[in-house]
Amino acid sequence: MTDHRGWTHCPRCKTDLAFGPIAGEEQDRLNCSGCELVLYDNPAPTSCAVIVRNGRLMLTLRGIEPHKGDWDLPGGYIEVGEHPEEALVREMREETGLEVEITGMLGIFLDTYGDGGTDTLNICYEAGVKGGEEAPASDVIAIGWFSPDEIPANLAFRNTREALDAWLAKGRD
Numbered sequence: 001m002t003d004h005r006g007w008t009h010c011p012r013c014k015t016d017l018a019f020g021p022i023a024g025e026e027q028d029r030l031n032c033s034g035c036e037l038v039l040y041d042n043p044a045p046t047s048c049a050v051i052v053r054n055g056r057l058m059l060t061l062r063g064i065e066p067h068k069g070d071w072d073l074p075g076g077y078i079e080v081g082e083h084p085e086e087a088l089v090r091e092m093r094e095e096t097g098l099e100v101e102i103t104g105m106l107g108i109f110l111d112t113y114g115d116g117g118t119d120t121l122n123i124c125y126e127a128g129v130k131g132g133e134e135a136p137a138s139d140v141i142a143i144g145w146f147s148p149d150e151i152p153a154n155l156a157f158r159n160t161r162e163a164l165d166a167w168l169a170k171g172r173d
Ligand SMILES: [Zn+2]
Pocket: 010, 011, 012, 013, 014, 015, 032, 033, 034, 035, 036, 037
């Protein structure tokens, strides 16, 4: 039995999973011989943003593991049927109380959600604040606004650092 993230049984019909060829694909996949479910193990998409106001960018202090107590770019997982832009606006309302307006695309950054965690594909925008009352909520315990030379060292994820580096590299005055 090959160990694929510890997945051993089909989540739909409970048959033992096997890793091997499936119809119409070059690449072997973890699959179920009982109901033909294929577990593609794709990365989970998230939406986040560098949000700037008065020359300072917003970071959120994580209140949950992984990386509880480290600073993160605000954002979260995208729901089924939700556009990444909608996900960002929703997450900002939930986590920060702020209404944001997307101003551009920063980039896409690959990562994992903590050591050995889910693979993530992090879609990062640039955005500004257009309203709302700032109030940390959900898994965020504090909101901080940092000038580019004050960015804290304890950033939560590799993709947080990469997104900020990409933003800094675009050149600000
Ligand atoms: Zn099955």
